[in-house]
Structures are given as structure tokens and as C-alpha cells.
Amino acid sequence: MSVTEKAQELGSALRETEEATILRAAEMNLDNDPESLKLITEFQKSFQQIQNARNAGENINSEELEAFNELQEKVNVDKNIQAYFAAQQRFNQLLQQVNNIINQVLRGEACSPDCCDSCSGCS
Template sequence: MGVIEKARELGEALLADERCIRLQNAKAANDADPELQNLIGEFNLKKFQLNNEFNKKPEEQSKEKIEQYQKELKDIYGKIMATEGMKEYAAAKKDVDELLSHINSIIQMSITGEVDGGGCGGNCSACGGCH
């Protein structure tokens, strides 16, 4: 079996991992949350308005509008991130990111020979390199 097939096999295993399932469930719940989707829509509209203001010639830009849009963006972002759905999504994503980082470290150590060359004893309790 080639390396690409092994990568696909790993991807399938990851999809079955409880951390990845938790992330998928959090995303689906957020996608189905109308209140959160409205906030995201507001955020995107403000971002569009801010970009439009930035795209104007410097002499036509309104510093007041830019500051207002930036404040509104920050406020809406805070509301989005304060929702339970986004808190759950962020926590699940952090767990998946840590898992992927750990897997990447294992692959890198395998390529460099550190796993077999004594660089890794397999006991992660005293090592901060994979986390």
C-alpha cells in the first residue's frame, strides 16, 4: 500500500475518532442555530462595509465610519464567540488541532529517525515535543 493510501486510511480513522466526531457535531449544531447564523450574517455585512470603506481612495475614506465598523465587528464577534455553540466548537477544534499536531510530530519523528534513533522513548509524560 502506498503512502497516499495510508494517508486516506488515517483520514478515515480520524473521522471515526471521538474528537473529530465532536467537532463535526458542534459544526452541524452551529449551522442549524438560526440565532448564531444571524449574528454571523451581521458580522459578514459589517466586514463587507468595512472593506468597502477601506477600498475607497484615502481622501474619500471616513475615519469615523472605519472606527464605527471596527467597533461593531468587535462587538458582534464577541457575541458570536460567547454563544454556547461557538464555545463548544472552539473547544472541540482545539482538541482536534492538538490531535493533528501530535500525529504530525509522530510522522516528522519517523521521517527524521528520531523514533527509532532514541529521540523518543514512547513515554510522553516527560516530553513536551509532541504537544
């Protein structure tokens, strides 16, 4: 079996995880709530504008910061957005764990099923 076939197999296995299922459900809930979707879009746009201004060495005025902080507060209490962020974080942790195991194997420190609970790649 080729490396790309193994990668496809891994992708399929990841798609079937609980973390991926929860993330897809959270994405659907977010997509089906126009208010939450609008809010997260506005937040991401505002965040990007502030980040671009900072990277360009520009000052951000207090009105822009206040508007951003208000958006952030709304995002922090929106249940759909928070569920999406939490699901995304759990899935990213799973991907990081998989990446750690791949890196461990590449270094020649193979992870066996007998020691998997205690190895650094799996924890």
C-alpha cells in the same frame, strides 16, 4: 501498502476519534441554529474586511471597529459558536500532534509505543 493508502487509513482513523465526533456534533449544532450561523457568518465577513483593509494599509474607522467589537462580544457568549471553536481547537491539536509524529519519523527519530508518552512528538 502505498503512501496514499496509508494516508486514507490515517484519515479514517482520525474521523473515528472522539475529537472528530465532537467537532461534527458541534458543526451540526451550529448549522441547526440560524441565529448562531448568521452571527458567525457576519463576524467572519467583518473580520475579513478589517484584515483586508489593514493589509492594504487603509485606516479602519471607529464605527467599523465598534461594530466588529460588538459582533465579537456576541460571538464570545454564543454557546454553539464557542462549542464549535473549542471542538475545532481540540481537533486541530490532535492534527498537530499527528503532524509532529510524522515529522519526527521523517527525521529518523521514530516514536515507539514504549517511549511515546515522553517523546516530543506525542506530547
